[in-house]
Amino acid sequence: MSSPEPPGRSRASAIGEGTSAGLLFLAGPLLGYFLGRWMGGRFGWGEAPAWIGGGLGLAAAFVNFFRLAGRLNR
Amino acid sequence: MKVQATDWLLLSPELFLTAAGMILLASSVFVGKAKEELFGFLSVLMLGITGVLLVFVSTMPERAHGPILGGMFVVDNFALFFKFLVLLAMVLTVLASVRFVGEAPYPGGEYYALVVFSGVGMFFMASGSNLISIYVALELMALASYVLAGYFKGEIKSTEAALKYFILGAFSSAVLLYGLSLVYGLGGKMGLADLARLYTGTQRTNAIALGILMILAGLLFKIAAVPFHLWTPDVYEGSPTPVTAFFSVGPKVAAYAIFARIFYVAFPKFQADWGLIVALVAAATMIWGNLAALLQTNVKRMFAYSSIAHAGYALLGVLGFQTKFGMWGVLVYLLAYTLMNFGAFALIIFLEAKGYAAESVSDFDGLAKRNMPAAVVMLLFLLSLAGIPPTAGFIGKYYLFTAAMDAGYAWLAIIAVLASAVSLFYYFRIAAAMFFTDGVSAKIPVSYALTAAVIICAVGTLVIGVAPESVLDVLHRCVPSKY
Known part of the structure; x- marks a missing residue:
């Protein structure tokens, strides 16, 4: 009862792509947040860049996710 | 073994649930497929009464007296929590099964009775405070579960799921039993509290470590932890979906209850x-x-x-x-x-x-x-x-x-x-x-x-x-x- 594999993709590459797409949901917002916070401190813009950076990081994670999910569904 | 009348009252939810399972099983002989929906509603009613009994038991002051039936069971808040949780899983399973079982070409009364019997085993697992009562409760739960997995007996996937579950489950039960018998053989005690007292002033020996390891392996199988997880995907895929839903919560919850009892109460010293x-x-x-x-x-x-x-x-x-x-x-x-x-x-x-x-x-x-x-x-x-x-x-x-x-x-x-x-x-x-x-x-x-x-x-x-x-x-x- 093994599950069908998407044609043309090895198990390792599927695991790699899925893992990286999942981890980006954690890494993206964190990276964006800390980068924004550093910029806010460096240029005296306050807290706003940190949250904008976090939001952009999350958006990047979603863009990457949809790109991969679209490819998997084809 | 010292037994008091209130002991039976404290176990009234389990006793009622056992009777409910037998009534469902017996009545399935007389009720035809067309009126099978009745079993679903009868099951929900009986589970509701069990819930009332659990509330009644939770108000009994006799619970504070410690283990009952000669140390076989304990009805503390921990046990009651797990019983409520298992009851919730059973109610949800029955509700999720009414349409599903109604559309299936197999008798529904047996199905609901098996869910209830499996639940009785889980109730006893939650209360078990003795190696024997824990093992027997676990087997009661498991045997009903094996049959539930193969409920769609005309479908090869369901039969395969039941066989895999049975064979691997029996194997893990044997490992668990070896562990329990080693621990009993070394300490001469069956009660978890007695074992805890015994091992408080004892140094770990290799034999005790082996016993604990085997108990651990048996329980890790039941909760489907790696590397004892191999049965899970096939059993989940092959079983009827409401049964899969039940398996994904009920047996796991009950297994965590005995995991906690054994390792928190009896073996904290060897953590x-x-x-x-x-x-x-x-x-x-x-x-x-x-x-x-x-x-x-x-x-x-x-x-x-x-x-x-x-x-x-x-x-x-x-x-x-x-x-x-x-x-x-x-x-x-x-x-x-x-x-x-x-x-x-x-x-x-x-x-x-x-x-x-x-x-x-x-x-x-x-x-x-x-x-x-x-x-x-x-x-x-x-x-x-x-x-x-x-x-x-x-x-x-x-x-x-x-x-x-x-x-x-x-x-x-x-x-x-x-x-x-x-x-x-x-x-x-x-x-x-x-x-x-x-x-x-x-x-x-x-x-x-x-x-x-x-x-x-x-x-x-x-x-x-x-x-x-x-x-x-x-x-x-x-x-x-x-x-």
Whole structure:
């Protein structure tokens, strides 16, 4: 009862792509947040860049996710 | 063995449930297939009465006197919590089964009776405070479960699931029994409290370590932890979906109850020995469960691997038994897990209809256009399973990860966070299919019982996530004492 594999993709590459797409949901917002916070401190813009950076990081994670999910569904 | 009349009163929920199972079984001979829906409603009624009896038992002052029936069982808050949780799982299973069993060409009375008998075993597991009573209760639960897995006896997948479950389950039971007999043979005691007292002033010997290791292996099989998880995907995929939903919560919850009883009460002294093994198993379970789920296109298999990963998260609480959040976290997480995981399975059953099996990710395509409330509720369960606030899953994971940190397993907490992040991919994949893809316009049949099950799970998942204080307070009172 093994599950069908998407044609043309090895198990390792599927695991790699899925893992990286999942981890980006954690890494993206964190990276964006800390980068924004550093910029806010460096240029005296306050807290706003940190949250904008976090939001952009999350958006990047979603863009990457949809790109991969679209490819998997084809 | 000293037995008092009140002992039987304290076990009245189990006794009533046993009688209920026998009534269901006997009446199935006289009621035809056409009126089979009656069994579903009769089961819910009987489970409701069992709930009332549990409330009655919770008010009895005799509970404070300690173990009953000569030390075989204990009816403390911890046991009552697990009984309520098992009862909830049984009610949800029955509600989710009414339409499903009605459409199947097999007798329904036996099905509901088996669910009830399996539940009786889980009730006794929650109360077991003696090696024999724990083992017999576990077997009672397991034997009914094996038959439930093969309920669709005309379908090869269901038969295969039952056989695999039976053979591997029997193997793990044997390993567990060897462990229990070794521990008994070395100490000459069966009661967990007696064993705890015996081992307080004893140095660990290799024989005790072997006994503990075998008990651990047997229990890890029951909760489907890596490397004892191999049965899970096939059994989950082959079993009828309401049975899969029941398996994904009921037996696991009951197995965690005896896991906690044995290792928290009897063997806390040897935690340095079993702790490292459990930590490595937890890490492997979280990593492998999530990575394997990434590859699945069958939703039942995906949730099977997801449930393996969740077993790994709950093991973090087991490792943190001695900390403030350890046992508490396990209780919170198991409640959250029961609601969110059963809710997700209930939605799969909701979509299943004749000629349309909601078993593939692509079967969820365009669900938002066909039934927006169903898609939104499924999204809620998926977010909760991934541990996103404000849901029950987030609260549960927060407690477990904190317990692991407090117990000195920070590396394990980091692995758990990373594994949770990976799980976002496969949960979001279902969400993306529901909201951003065009699907077929298959009609979704309405079942009020199933809708009720989904609503119970959704409300619970949200309430624990948004206003956890009241629930957390109650659960804190359920943390067992080392009697």
